[in-house]
Amino acid sequence: xxxxxxxxxxxxxxxxxxxxxxxxxxxxxxxxxxxxxxxxxxxxxxxxxxxxxxxxxxxxxxxxxxxxxxxxxxxxxxxxxxxxxxxxxxxxxxxxxxxxxxxxxxxxxxxxxxxxxxxxxxxxxxxxxxxxxxxxxxxxxxxxxxxxxxxxxxxxxxxxxxxxxxxxxxxxxxxxxxxxxxxxxxxxxxxxxxxxxxxxxxxxxxxxxxxxxxxxxxxxxxxxxxxxxxxxxxxxxxxxxxxxxxxxxxxxxxxxxxxxxxxxxxxxxxxxxxxxxxxxxxxxxxxxxxxxxxxxxxxxxxxxxxxxxxxxxxxxxxxxxxxxxxxxxxxxxxxxxxxxxx
Numbered sequence: 001x002x003x004x005x006x007x008x009x010x011x012x013x014x015x016x017x018x019x020x021x022x023x024x025x026x027x028x029x030x031x032x033x034x035x036x037x038x039x040x041x042x043x044x045x046x047x048x049x050x051x052x053x054x055x056x057x058x059x060x061x062x063x064x065x066x067x068x069x070x071x072x073x074x075x076x077x078x079x080x081x082x083x084x085x086x087x088x089x090x091x092x093x094x095x096x097x098x099x100x101x102x103x104x105x106x107x108x109x110x111x112x113x114x115x116x117x118x119x120x121x122x123x124x125x126x127x128x129x130x131x132x133x134x135x136x137x138x139x140x141x142x143x144x145x146x147x148x149x150x151x152x153x154x155x156x157x158x159x160x161x162x163x164x165x166x167x168x169x170x171x172x173x174x175x176x177x178x179x180x181x182x183x184x185x186x187x188x189x190x191x192x193x194x195x196x197x198x199x200x201x202x203x204x205x206x207x208x209x210x211x212x213x214x215x216x217x218x219x220x221x222x223x224x225x226x227x228x229x230x231x232x233x234x235x236x237x238x239x240x241x242x243x244x245x246x247x248x249x250x251x252x253x254x255x256x257x258x259x260x261x262x263x264x265x266x267x268x269x270x271x272x273x274x275x276x277x278x279x280x281x282x283x284x285x286x287x288x289x290x291x292x293x294x295x296x297x298x299x300x301x302x303x304x305x306x307x308x309x310x311x312x313x314x315x316x317x318x319x320x321x322x323x324x325x326x327x328x329x330x331x332x333x334x335x336x337x338x339x340x341x342x
Contacts, residue, residue, distance in 0.1 A: 003045055172320055
């Protein structure tokens with residue numbers, strides 16, 4: 001087992017092959033991981049499990065210790081001592097933070113319990129006393145619903161299936177929503193002060209400034225998400241498997257709205273969205289228009305669906321999204337045998 005911290009550790013030789021084999025998205029690239037790790041609240045760990053023939057799994061987690069504060073960046077030291085693990089994908093809550101080379105029948109959770117958790121405690125020490133597993137699938141619940149563990153259903157994950165071009169998708173929606181979107185699409189498509197571009201370069205600084213606008217909509221959660229920083233966005237937007245849908249005003253090149261897509265053969269991820277408020281020069285309805293552009297992108301690329309992440313369930317359902325239930329599990333790790341870890 002390798003427990004790596006991209007702030008200090010160079011990219012392993014096996015990393016490009018491992019990420020390709022696992023089908024990991026652009027946010028798992030080492031330069032992106034390193035930039036994100038320095039701008040995080042806690043040490044971000046990448047744990048690689050090895051077998052006789054090479055890597056057999058990878059897990060991303062944050063190490064939360066007594067000095068963690070909601071308004072403080074990570075310190076200069078490696079993870080260790082008293083603390084717990086927040087097991088989640090880097091930078092997103094829309095996909096699991098682990099991959100294994102075999103199907104354990106429980107979405108990888110059996111191998112998390114049997115291999116990852118005991119192994120990382122051996123590496124970091126017995127001070128690792130708890131773990132929070134996010135994006136747990138329903139099939140793993142029988143493994144987790146034991147005494148001493150807290151399992152809760154969290155917000156479902158939305159995804160939008162490809163059903164053809166934009167017009168074909170509109171035809172599948174409820175009549176009221178369809179009529180609303182057609183009027184909106186006509187207005188935006190015919191607006192000479194709004195240009196829509198899929199692909200092409202986006203200045204990371206301007207992107208970071210715009211994405212921070214969206215931060216204001218997430219102040220209803222206990223731990224406010226950290227804003228996006230130019231270093232992480234520079235590394236991410238440079239990737240060939242990252243696509244942008246940008247709305248600009250051609251008169252002065254103002255960036256009105258931006259969507260960032262992380263490509264994947266089976267399930268691309270709509271990773272970022274933000275738009276200028278109307279009172280700052282923004283345009284109404286661009287988020288709805290973005291769905292139409294997503295459908296066009298799916299049609300053009302042949303991708304079967306796109307993940308829309310969490311939140312706004314009713315709105316996303318009205319746009320044709322389907323949902324997958326997910327759970328979170330808090331596990332005490334003191335006395336592993338007593339708690340029945342496999």
